[in-house]
Amino acid sequence: MRYWLFKSEPSTWGWDDQLAKGDTGEEWDGVRNYQARNFMREMAVGDRGFFYHSQKERALVGIVEVIAEAHPDSTTEDDRWECVDIKAVKSLPRAVTLDEIKQDPRLADMVLVKNSRLSVQPVTPMEWQILCELAGAES
DNA sequence: GCCAACGTTGGC
């Protein structure tokens, strides 16, 4: 299983919206960036990811699971763009802020730190474990 | 609200 990070502006699509979808989940649509799309193509059903709130909040807030592999993005006719479906698994007991992540030298290589603009990113197993500990969640 | 970083577009 691989680990990922999905970034969203809470005002557009937030963790509450994702939770409300329950096990039905939702398309992670609207991605118009090749790197992000390519990561989604690598995803498999059952992969896990963090849900990150960008902009004002800047924190990991939840854990999601991939429930459908990459397929055409229904929000565009342009067949270059694909997306996966994800569902909320659970809220993190403690949100982990970007500040905390930046202060932890073990997390200095995270894509979130190095390339803050990429909206879909891989997370290494070690980073996943550290972040789960910081969040008070089981990894 | 500003600005730096980055990705994409389009003219040549």
Add this chain to the structure above:
DNA sequence: GCCAACGTTGGC
């Protein structure tokens, strides 16, 4: 195929 111009993102 290069590169300048432009648009967007997201941290601060």
